[in-house]
Amino acid sequence: MALIVQKYGGTSVGTIERIHLVADRVAHTQREGNQVVVVLSAMSGETDRLVKLAHEVTTVPDEREMDMLLSTGERITIALLSMELRGRGINARSFTGRQVGIITDSAHTKARIARVTADRIKEALKQGVIPVVAGFQGINEQSDVTTLGRGGSDLSAVALAAALKADRCVIFTDVDGVYTADPNIVPAAKRIGKIAYEEMLEMASLGAKVLQSRSVEFAAKFNVPIEVNSSFKEGKGTLVTKEDRDMEAAAIAGVTGDRNQAKITVVGVPDKPGIAARIFGSVAEAHINVDMIIQNMSQAALTDLSFTVPRADLKKAVPIIQAVAKDIEAKSVSVTEAIAKVSLIGVGMRSHSGVAAKMFDVLSREGINIMMISTSEIKISCVIDEKYLELAMRSLHSAFDLDQAQA
Ligand code: ADP
Ligand code: ASP
Ligand code: MG
Secondary structure, eight states: OOEEEEEEOTGGGSSHHHHHHHHHHHHHHHHTTOEEEEEEOOOTTHHHHHHHHHHHHOSSOOHHHHHHHHTHHHHHHHHHHHHHHHHTTOOEEEEOTTTTTEEEOSOTTSOOEEEEOOHHHHHHHHTTOEEEEETTEEEOTTOOEEEOOTTTHHHHHHHHHHHTTOSEEEEEESSSSOBSSOTTTOTTOOBOSEEEHHHHHHHHHTTOTTSOHHHHHHHHHHTOOEEEEESSSOSOOEEEESOOTTSOOOSOOEEEEEOOEEEEEEEEEEOSTTHHHHHHHHHHHTTOOOOOEEEOOOBTTEEEEEEEEEGGGHHHHHHHHHHHHHHTTOSEEEEEOOEEEEEEEOGGGGTOOOHHHHHHHHHHHTTOOOOEEEEETTEEEEEEEGGGHHHHHHHHHHHTTOSOOOO
16 A cells, blocks of 8 residues: 555645546546555635735735735635545545644745644554645744745645655646656646756746756755646656666757846946945845855956845845945945746756857847856756846747657
8 A cells, every 4th residue: 555645736625526526536546556645735816816816915014914814715726626536425534734733934935844743644644544734834933934935835735744754745737747858837847757856946946837846956855856737638657766877968958038037236336345245144134045156256346136036026135235335335236027947957967068158149149138147067947027037038948959759
């Protein structure tokens, strides 16, 4: 008897008809002699709707209250699926993050999991009950509700699979696996059969939202293989696992796009030691992740410092930066939201040279200006004008020979 954690994303539980289909699959998995633990997201669009409501109330909503609000979405789906299963005579029970002991730190809206007790899940399984767990949520040491960052139900599933030493962790979604690029943007994208944690982590961090990046980080740390598959049809998916020899050694594994960043520029910064530490120290204190940083050439002992932050944190970041800018006597602060980041990812880059040069060439041929660049051993990212993102992704996908062979 295998223990299988199945996570269903927002689209997969987006309507009552879809919840029926999820119940069919859960029932079938149990009938085949397995123990099943189900982790659910909120109905598609629900979390966005709640975020929007909060912003209609106030510009920068209190983060503890935000988590109280956002965690409601998943309570709806777990209760509905459990009712549906029980209606069919299948013994299922819904549980919140608190009830299953998902204990996190207190970084509201992007809390990190500290430990998972899973006692009630183990107890339920022993009694033959199917636990249906609310994804995306936990509690901190004070028992306040926390959430795990957007897309965080993936992390809930992986963390439970690790805590329960599950045999499989399957992420059911609206695509049948991880592709060389978002198939909804690049129609020629190919499904990847098997991908290493390291590549998947870069792809997820750089915009492939099919898996939340922290779920991949967690899976790699605890060596939990993740299967990504379609909740709508049967077929092969993608296995995310340790790097092995039969993984393709192509230079590029995939292309990603990310619209979730915004650029802040502090203009006329005194060019002296300690200034960058001041600026980024105050941003870090507010739990805002800075991604790319660029410092322009200094003229007359003044410099411009640009950096990107998640768009969702922009309203919180700007007043903080304005205060520091005033303190350090910088000239002004400007903000651009209409940027996007296009990236190429591949462990093969370690042994292939010229990838960056070719990327810049492809973008320049399309007349796309590069605002910022960042590289690591296995990725290259460029910040460009948001309106060219899809064009950039398709051109790069094709230039790096990732397009599906025409049938
Ligand atoms: P869920 O609600 O099931 O968690 P998400 O919307 O979070 O689903 O993730 C699935 C979506 O991820 C797909 O519909 C697809 O548009 C997008 N996506 C982005 N990059 C990729 C990629 N490289 N491979 C597959 N899907 C991708
Ligand atoms: N409902 C949450 C979100 O939309 C978590 C998830 O779907 O994984 O971000
Ligand atoms: Mg998701």
